[in-house]
Amino acid sequence: MGNASFWRSGAFRTAMLSGVLFVGMTVVLLALVYQVATSTIEHQISASVEARARTLEQALEEDDDVEELSHIVPAQEELFRYVENAEGKALIADLVPRQHLMGADVLSADQVLHHFVEGERLDDSGIIGFGMQSRNGGYVYVAQEDEQVSELREALLQAGLVATGLAILLSFLLGWWIALRTFRRIEGLNSVAANVMGGDMAQRMPVSARRDEIDLLSAQLNRMLAQLESVMGAIRQVTNDIAHDMRTPLGRLQRKLEQAQVKDDPDAVNALVSSALDESRTMLDMFGSMLRIAQIEGGGLQKHFVRFDLSAMLMDLAETYRPAIADGGRELVANIQSGIEVFGDRALVQQMFSNLVDNAAVHTPRGTIVRVTLERRGNDWMAKVADTGPGIDPEHRPQIFDRFYRADASRTTRGSGLGLALVKAVAEAHEWDISIANGGGLALEIRPVK
Template structure:
């Protein structure tokens, strides 16, 4: 039973029960207030009639009072009121009311009576007044008051029943709708567990809580699918791209083992050592990329003067460009700033500039350009070299991916993967622009004023 109250149906049923209890409480208060008000009104009528009779009789005593009662009964001007005038012995002097005379003076709420003329019996509310030589009773039948009480009780009972029925119906409806919507999420989760990573939760576009939750979960699933695809791609690329260096390493060690000449053996071991060092460097780069990709929420958010950082990178790389016969130009406005890790941004820029040094012919002009576009800083490293094909632009951010013309140059095809990981960790993005003539890598980062808190 305790589990039921934790379900959606149980919660709505609990709310309905609260409303029922509130209806009962309101009904009880309203009934009591109404009942007391009607009784007070009835008491006021009886008291006013008693005062009127006594004033009409004046000081003439019981005979005048009896005559006044007979006149009123004959006129029936107060059809709901009954009278009894009795002497000290209890014998009736006037009035059609037949009842036992109360022992005390004042109001009697429940007085059993019988009407002498019609024989009708009932319960009356009465006022007993002691007089010299007798007693006067003015009473009003409670039948109308009791009927009103029954009507009020019936109305409140109906309201309570309607509230309970509507509450239970609402609980069932809400529970059914909730289970129906959650069943879609559950079915999608089950399909994903079975291996269908492309499955998504259907949305109705209503913008409701369930629709927004479905959108959030779908984005999470997109991210998980992307990570799984990246993992599969990394596994495939590692298996494919490391097979050749591992084969070379194995061959070098095998030849070193079979060599009789110590000098040849030492040379082969030295080559194997260099190949192992290269493999370790590749694995270190892969681990570093994975580490950066997991920094989205943990990345230190420090103020970075991007303009100053770019100027320093240009000054650092200018001698290398000049020695290699290439030209490094810049277009850096002052006052650019962002929040993040300065060391990682320096590494991203270094990777882009290293690529320009390695993969462009002598005489190439390379430009480092920065500008603000909306709420983003746009950093671009471009050259007027031969460029790449459309197919290569799409896959160059994959691990170990290299352009065909760069196969003979140094590197492992991990530089742009690192740039992409760093951009995403900073809440930005990176893309390759240009075509067969010219090559541009555009890095976008969230802009921030240097004086911002």
């Protein structure tokens, strides 16, 4: 992981930030415990010395007998008493204040040296004391060493240091581990993305069984990649198709123009030029169809959709085609139920059905019957354009909607190979399903997707 980007990664930064927060909170918490614990003990000691001081003061009021006083509050380790009678004479003096301290005090070792005359019992610890004037003019001061408090302080400090150290270490390790794990997974996504950019569209993001947000993201990206892969495949296919299918007519066009260039007979030149013009028209038609298909597949047609009478359109279409189909030695039979309305783009739906009829009328032998059917199916409808021609081999059936697919491999009949591709694009734009029905010739059925 000698990777500088790891230390800059958001995961590592987040982990470190939360580590710092965690440690900070540990310190604050320990400080609180420290504060509460020490002040509680200080209060207890303070209360106990005050009680003793008051006891001594009462005893002093009655009698200034040393024995008696010493008996009431006996000498104890860590306990200091100072009792002075009304005449200013020290009766008990475990320690000697330089002046009369009043009320409760918490004094540090330094303050003790400042306020008290040095004595053998005074070591370098602080004291908690209470001083008061007795009613008969005497003075009482009782203090206790704060050794208990300082021991507790020390213990708490030690525990706090250990706990903080542990917290720092743990949060760093945990943060580092989480960051590393996240970083590695992101690295995984990165390297897949780099490979995809490098051209390997088959690569997919790793998805673990955890189903966490990164997995959801990966799964989503994988769906996107699959979509992209199929789109790129389609684009590559179309590009190849165009390159291949445009070369042929372009080659013919060039040949005809070259021939026209060397011919002297004006009639022959004219014939070649008009034939060349036909070629260029065919190519322009192909480009036009390609663009139109691309546009339909691009979507956004719905804003032009209107409700219209499909029955009337197909009846009219049948009358439009009937004479031309009859002249071509075929027959058109229309079987159209009236009053069926659809929601769609009129011009495109018209072109779709025209293409289907054209297809049945051009790519079939003479004597073929072309049937145009429109009927109700429950709440929906079904339209069918069928012919009694030779049909399509089952193995080629899935290809008939591909751009430039032509059943006639020699490509001698007229057509761009785009008619059915456009039909499919229009059907899909309307959310209609188009399928090949079984039967003698080619029969294509269109119906709304359930």
